[in-house]
Amino acid sequence: MLALNSTSLDLIHFDAAIVDLDGTMVDTLGDFAESLNRMLRDLDLPPVAPAAIERMVGKGSEHLIHSALVHVMTPVGAVDVEARAQALFERAWDRYQHHYLAINGQHSALYPGVIEGLKALRARGLRLACLTNKPTSFARPLLAAKGLDGFFELVFGGDAFERKKPDPLPLLKTCEALGTVPARTLMVGDSSNDARAARAAGCPVVLVTYGYNHGEPVRGVDADGFVDSLADL
Ligand SMILES: O=C(O)COP(=O)(O)O
Numbered sequence: 001m002l003a004l005n006s007t008s009l010d011l012i013h014f015d016a017a018i019v020d021l022d023g024t025m026v027d028t029l030g031d032f033a034e035s036l037n038r039m040l041r042d043l044d045l046p047p048v049a050p051a052a053i054e055r056m057v058g059k060g061s062e063h064l065i066h067s068a069l070v071h072v073m074t075p076v077g078a079v080d081v082e083a084r085a086q087a088l089f090e091r092a093w094d095r096y097q098h099h100y101l102a103i104n105g106q107h108s109a110l111y112p113g114v115i116e117g118l119k120a121l122r123a124r125g126l127r128l129a130c131l132t133n134k135p136t137s138f139a140r141p142l143l144a145a146k147g148l149d150g151f152f153e154l155v156f157g158g159d160a161f162e163r164k165k166p167d168p169l170p171l172l173k174t175c176e177a178l179g180t181v182p183a184r185t186l187m188v189g190d191s192s193n194d195a196r197a198a199r200a201a202g203c204p205v206v207l208v209t210y211g212y213n214h215g216e217p218v219r220g221v222d223a224d225g226f227v228d229s230l231a232d233l
């Protein structure tokens with residue numbers, strides 16, 4: 001069900017759309033859970049439940065790994081959990097990368113309406129870029145595995161620029177690469193990271209209602225509209 005606040009969000013007003021990946025196009029919680037738990041097993045640490053992982057997703061892999069380490073080390077009653085998580089980080093990152101690339105896409109699924117929505121954006125003449133906080137080396141094979149790669153002229157991961165969303169830099173750089181102005185470039189995402197980045201960059205922003213928003217209700221986020229499916233755009 002479309003619930004846009006303003007008629008200025010008619011697609012006729014846009015030259016391009018920047019689309020987030022995790023929580024917007026693909027439900028990747030299963031991939032995150034599988035990779036993180038294989039990593040934790042390698043480190044002789046206990047597993048983390050998907051419900052806890054869901055609240056940690058969206059700020060990139062480094063943040064996710066650190067949060068998972070802190071989460072599983074805290075109940076052990078250890079002191080200096082932050083420092084111990086830091087000390088383990090490099091090995092954890094290496095194991096996580098290994099496992100993620102091995103299972104990428106196998107425990108994740110496209111959300112309903114994604115292909116339809118992307119086709120509709122293209123049919124309206126919008127150019128498309130995918131901008132995610134996950135590493136580019138994870139994002140490209142995932143898009144290909146889910147049949148989404150053909151829709152996007154550009155794909156940028158969280159390592160593509162100096163800073164990640166919610167910083168506006170990745171959106172500004174993506175607009176620059178597309179050759180579009182932010183005011184005519186629609187951001188489509190699932191979390192406050194996407195909305196804050198879009199607001200600061202000057203891009204109108206629509207959020208999906210089904211993704212990961214750090215465990216918070218997404219309708220509480222400052223955005224220009226909300227959709228239950230990309231097909232409603
Ligand atoms: O933090 C992640 O890896 C997911 O990021 P995304 O929602 O920007 O795709």
Ligand SMILES: [Mg+2]
Pocket residue numbers: 020021022023024058189190191211212
């Ligand atoms: Mg997302």
